Amino acid sequence: MEQIAIYLRLSKEDEFVKDESNSITNQRAFIRGFINKNKELRKMSVVEFVDDGYSGKNMDRPDMQRMLELVKRKQISCVIVKDFSRFSRDHIEQGKYIEQIFPFMGVRFIAINDNYDSADYVGGIGEIDVAFKGILYDFFSEEQSSKVSLTLDTKRGNGKYIATYAPYGYVKSPEDKHKLVVDEFASQIVKRIFKEFLSGKSMYKISEGLNRDGIDTPGVYIAMQVGSEKQLARYREKKPLWNNVAIGRILGNEQYIGTMIYSRFKIENVGDKHAKALPKDEWKRVENCHEAIISKEDFEKVAAMRKENTCASAKRKHETHCLTGKMICGNCGHRLSHTYAGRPKYYCANHYLDKTDEKCNISVLDADIESIVKKALQMMIDVLVDSRKVVDMQREKQAERLKQAEKHLSDMEHSRELIEKDLREAYESYKLEMTDKETYLEQRKTYEQMLASLQENIEKQRAAVTRMTDVDVPEVAGLEMLEGQLKLTGFNREMVDAFVEEIVVYAKDRVEIKWKFRDEFGEVGKARKP
Ligand SMILES: [Zn+2]
Incomplete structure (x- = not known):
């Protein structure tokens, strides 16, 4: 986990x-x-x-x-x-x-x-x-x-609001911070969004309208309400705009019909990677908790319309491109958006939302940026990395890690023996009538829980040790030793994550790559852009 x-x-x-x-x-x-x-x-x-x-x-x-x-x-x-x-x-x-x-x-x-x-x-x-x-x-x-x-649960069950901020459209009541009351201005925006969507406008068109009218996004609005100066300063620097995500969040928020929701996530199963979002019908709800902004009928109509839309868009879904999240607009500093439509490319969404901002009219094709990054990376490696040294360092490190891991494993196994011994002794005391049944059962339960925890960690550790002994030279992400030289073997997300901090795009042919280097490369870490 x-x-x-x-x-x-x-x-x-x-x-x-x-x-x-x-x-x-x-x-x-x-x-x-x-x-x-x-x-x-x-x-x-x-x-x-x-x-x-x-x-x-x-x-x-x-x-x-x-x-x-x-x-x-x-x-x-x-x-x-x-x-x-x-x-x-x-x-x-x-x-x-x-x-x-x-x-x-x-x-x-x-x-x-x-x-x-x-x-x-x-x-x-x-x-x-x-x-x-x-x-x-x-x-x-x-x-x-x-x-x-x-x-905590009772507080929510009574219909008291305990989150830090009220959802956009509401404010916490000045008399009782566990109650929500309607915010005059923001609730009008929520109503406008629902109305426009019901009239058939796309989420994109709705965002465009709100941006055109200079309406602050929920983040900015809430920061103004609670007077978070730092947050506001950050927003002033990079003015956030309405987009599909923000609109979708509002259209899907059941709190607007007066229902309070809690326990939307659970992390109950051992082995779960994320806090799982519970399916909607498992959410705990308290209805008519606060004043509704949207009628239940309208809310359900919107939900039905959106369901149709998502099915269609899911079919068109591609895998995330490997540079997604790394690409930055050299003009406004926003992350570039990516599209697979037409010729796959990165572009600055700012320009699409606000066409007057000509400087943000930036786009670069996947194929072009990939080839630039690949060439630059191989060049860095050829010039700056002593391949032998990298491999030797990796081997040494691996040997040291293995030694430590084995020691840790044997410590844990020893502890397990000690707990097992205690468990046996507890049983013997009980058999000899030195302890009563209740005490013994209590002891047994605790020891068994301890053993279960330990056992799980022992197995994990043993698997880790096995994995480590299987490897000769631990891999450096996406690189391979060919004739004594490290060569790029492919171009994938893992490699991008390992080497590239971010890529700032100023124009189609003016790109700055900011590298990051793993410790393994030592002094190379100081090198900047080629
Ligand atoms: Zn931009």
């Missing part, structure tokens, strides 16, 4: 100290930035846990408990915080989780500012001592956290 939990916390004390860098927004941006720069982490899905207004002196925080519950269910493989103090200000608690529980559960822990990454420390959990056993017992005893989720 490759899922990252990012944990953010802000307490009253922090606000008092006025350290801007600790604001929730900054913690989030900081951690997201860190993830984006890390090739391995970037591939994993992210779930966020926020405790705003809670002290770090104890673990009694709703989102902390929610996160630990997922750890217990083995749905989190990595926890990231800005620094240790965000996780806990109690050193004993901190040590308990970071040195014992997380390693036992196979969870990697990263505290960015403290330069701590548990992946750097090998040896795993080692021998299980008495104190550690007690900790595991606590961790697996069920009561604590179920209480917390119970209160």
